Amino acid sequence: MVDFRRCITALAILALFAGLAAAQIGPQQQLVCATNVTVTPNLRGEGYTEQTGDITLNCTGGVTPTLGSVVPTVNITVFYNTQVTSRLLPQSASNSISEALLLIDEPGSGLPPTVPGYGPAAAQNLCATPTTGCTQFVSAANVSGAPIGGIPVATDTALGLFVPPGTPATNTRNVFQGVVSSNSVTFFGIPVLAPGTTASRVFRITNVRVNANPLAGGSASGASPVTASISISGATSLLITNATPTVGFVTNGLSAKVSTTTTFNQCATQTKSFATLVQFSENFGTAFKTRVAAQSNTSYAGQAGAPLSPPQNVPGGIYNSESNLVVPIATGQVAGLADYGTRLKATFNNIPAGVRIFVSTANVLNGNFPVVAPAVPGGSAANTGTTGYAQLVNGETTSDGASSGFFPSITATDNGPNNGNVPIAEVPITNGSGLAVWEVVNTNPSTSETFSFAVYTTYSANVAQNSPPAGTSTVNLSYAPTPPIFTASAGAAASSTLTIPRFISDPSAARNFAVIQICRxxxxxxxxxxxxxxxxxxxxxxxxxxxxxxxxxxxxxxxxxxxxxxxxxxxxxxxxxxxxxxxxxxxxxxxxxxxxxxxxxxxxxxxxxxxxxxxxxxxxxxxxxxxxxxxxxxxxxxxPDPGTNGRAAAPGACLGVTGCTSAGEQDAH
The missing domain is CATH 2.60.290.11 (TM1070-like)
Known part of the structure; x- marks a missing residue:
């Protein structure tokens, strides 16, 4: 009995010391992650595929697993308060694999690495199995100043204690694709190697796009927050200091109008006569963007596709473009790359039979003079002024292409009035409707810009045949592309086939821009x-x-x-x-x-x-x-006809009389 009591006492004392030891090292054992959103961007309320701010988890503490063991993994799910619309990049394992990425330790950022060839100094190496993650092993780098046992790193194979760069920098997976489901994106099998107290581990979530439209106008302040809720499950625990960060604010990005409504007489033939200016103004400086950030002053550098040279792949980089972090995934698949820059659309309606519509092929100062075109359209040098540049393109969804120097612009076929100063092209009209689309090729994100495009009309008068018939022509102004080129429900969801970016239709009533009045x-x-x-x-x-x-x-x-x-x-x-x-x-x-x-x-x-x-x-x-x-x-x-020049109190000869010339009809007898 005495021996039994002594044994119980000894066990109790041992348990007490063990508890004290756990209490002392508990904070070191707990892996704590601080959430941060470096840039909280403005999202356009008209957009279905708006970029959210990157979320970073900066983790410290924890206990490193045994050398050579498998790194514990977790699943990280981020829920948003609206639909996730990142581009889907299907694989055989799932059609919901997307361009949304999780990066470990800022690979390719150029930041100083703790271990040469690893972390920020490593290349961006994709995990090829995004639905399960990639198995990593605990290795240790023996570098100068490292503690006994080296600095832990995750590698594809167990390397034990090694001296860098004794192993290829590609021997680690640090880029993981997310799987989209409705308003969430999940990153499966993310290896979480605790850095201990002498270093930190950074997880960056990027390339997440959302449907901003449901949040537009939902706040008294005029800007509604996009919030994320982070959920983590798996073989290890992470204490997150802020699990519900704000990743953006939504406000409408576009204000559009016509400069005037011009009245034409049915009986007066018109030849490239000025009708109006369609004007698109951004409500904040980054509402208009180029496809990618132009990093050289070469033609259409801001409209280039993959492979980009130089690349747009620095984690945390601020590019102010429709594309975000551009990372090749597989043949024909690129994460983060938009199909084109911001496009602006004029949809012309109720165009009478026999009437032709022409528009300027670039933005103008007024109906007589164009803006001065950049010496190098699409190059970096023209993105610093106060006047941007946009060009007419051959469709809403035509891609800018895969290489610098190509751009799907429409060549001018004629020139407008005033001795032909404004290059113009005809808008095809079918059943009384037609559209013109311009793409922003140069823009300064530090200023709010207005792009104006001139509209002209041509027709031959034939009153005996009631041609052109009288009526009011209207125009809708919006971003592009919009429905009906795709359905609103499809545009608001993640897709592998629809282009990016995409937007809602013009929410405003059509604007009158030309009136043909009957001769009278x-x-x-x-x-x-x-x-x-x-x-x-x-x-x-x-x-x-x-x-x-x-x-x-x-x-x-x-x-x-x-x-x-x-x-x-x-x-x-x-x-x-x-x-x-x-x-x-x-x-x-x-x-x-x-x-x-x-x-x-x-x-x-x-x-x-x-x-x-x-x-x-x-x-x-x-x-x-x-x-x-x-x-x-x-x-x-x-x-005098009040519909033309107004009824003057003391009319003079021919003042406003339809068809009258100074040698013809008189106002009175």
């Missing part, structure tokens, strides 16, 4: 009466049929009706005018005749007739009934 004549009959025994005879002649049928004087007979609006009243209602009257169609070379007694019995006042044809003339004849005692007549006044 406005006649004023200043005195009409059917009171006190008098009546007024009214005549309107359509004189568009004439002998001038050749050369520039060709008139062409027109036909149309006149709407007569009465101002005044009747004997029973002196201040209430009767409703409008209509003549019906008056053919060219014919006249319309009627009386006030028939049209507006007991009326006295004046009347304005709006005739839907040119060259209308009117005559009024006032007499007592039967014209036995008193009679007089007058010619109706031809008023």
């Amino acid at each position: 004549t406005i006649l004023l009959f200043p005195y009409v009466t059917n009171q006190a025994g008098f009546d007024t005879g009214l005549e309107i002649a359509n004189t568009s049929l004439d002998p001038f049928t050749t050369g520039s004087n060709t008139t062409l007979a027109q036909a149309g009706s006149c709407r007569m609006t009465w101002y005044g009243g009747t004997t029973t209602a002196p201040t209430t005018p009767p409703g409008p009257s209509d003549t019906g169609s008056i053919a060219g070379g014919t006249i319309y005749v009627n009386t006030a007694q028939t049209l507006v019995p007991n009326f006295q006042g004046y009347m304005i007739a709006v005739c839907n044809f040119q060259y209308a003339h009117g005559f009024a004849f006032i007499s007592d009934v039967g014209a036995r005692n008193l009679a007089m007549g007058y010619l109706a006044v031809v008023l």
Whole structure:
């Protein structure tokens, strides 16, 4: 019994000392990771595929496993408060493998390494099995100043204690692809080698894109946060100091408008006549971006594809481009590379038959003068000024290509007015609609820019054939591409086939930019009466049929009706005018005749007739009934058309009269 009690006492004392030892080294054994988002970017609220800020986990502490053992692994899942839309790069193991990457110890960053050839000095080596991760072993590097036993490193094979660079730097996996599911991305089998107290281990999560649109306008401050929630499971534990970092703020990136709405007359032929400017303004300095960051002053360096030279692959680098960290994955697969830079789209609607639309092939100062093109379009030197540069391209989703120097621009086919200063190209119109797309090739992220593009119209007037028909043409302005080139639901989800970036359709109502008004004549009959025994005879002649049928004087007979609006009243209602009257169609070379007694019995006042044809003339004849005692007549006044230049108080010859020249029709008789 005594021996048993002594044994129990000894075990209790041993347990006490063991507990004290654990309490003393507990903080060192715990692997603690501090979360950081170095740059919290602005995300465009119109974007389906907006880049979020990189998340870094800077981990210290923990106990290094036994030399030669397998490094413990964890699964790291990041949940976002909106859909993850990073490009999918399918493999046989899963169609949900994506361009989202997790990097260990900032490979390729150029930062000073603790172990030569490892950590920041290592090449970026991809784990080829993203659904399971890659097995790594605990090795130790015996370098100057290292503690006894060396500095632990993870390697593909167990190297024991070695002296760098006695092993190839490729003997470690440090780049892992994420698997996307709805609003989350998971990195499987991530080796977590505790660095102890003398070093740190950095895990960087990058290339995560999200659908920013559901968060647009959701905050009273005007910017809604994109938040991430980090979950870790597996063979080891990580204490995260901030598991819910903010990785971006969403606000609308684009304001768009037309500079003016121009009115054209149906009967006046137009040749490359200025219609409006379509104007795109960024709401913050990085709302417009090039495809990649131009790192040389060579043609279209900012529109180059993989392989990039120099590469865009420094972890934590700030590139201000549509692409992020660009890393080759497999043949035909590249993580982080966008298909093109920011594109701006004008969708023209309700274009009348016979009307042609032209646009400037680059941004302009106004309808007469273009901006000065950069000496090297797309090169780095032109990204520092205050005026960016954008060029017309041949589609919403056409890729910029795979090499520097290529760009899918549309070559100008003509020049605009003012002695041909503005290069232009025609917009194909189908069923009354067409679109023009420009891509930003040079932009300064430090300033908010506005890109203006000129719109011109051409048509041949043929009033006799009602060509072009009257109407109002509109334009929608947005980023590109947008639905209907893909469905909104598909655009808002991760995809392996859709291009990046992509955006919502124009959320604003279409803007009027051109109005073709019917050719007309406005006649004023200043005195009409059917009171006190008098009546007024009214005549309107359509004189568009004439002998001038050749050369520039060709008139062409027109036909149309006149709407007569009465101002005044009747004997029973002196201040209430009767409703409008209509003549019906008056053919060219014919006249319309009627009386006030028939049209507006007991009326006295004046009347304005709006005739839907040119060259209308009117005559009024006032007499007592039967014209036995008193009679007089007058010619109706031809008023300037308020739809063109406004109705002047003292009209001069031809002021605003449709079809009038200084030697032709007059305003009054």
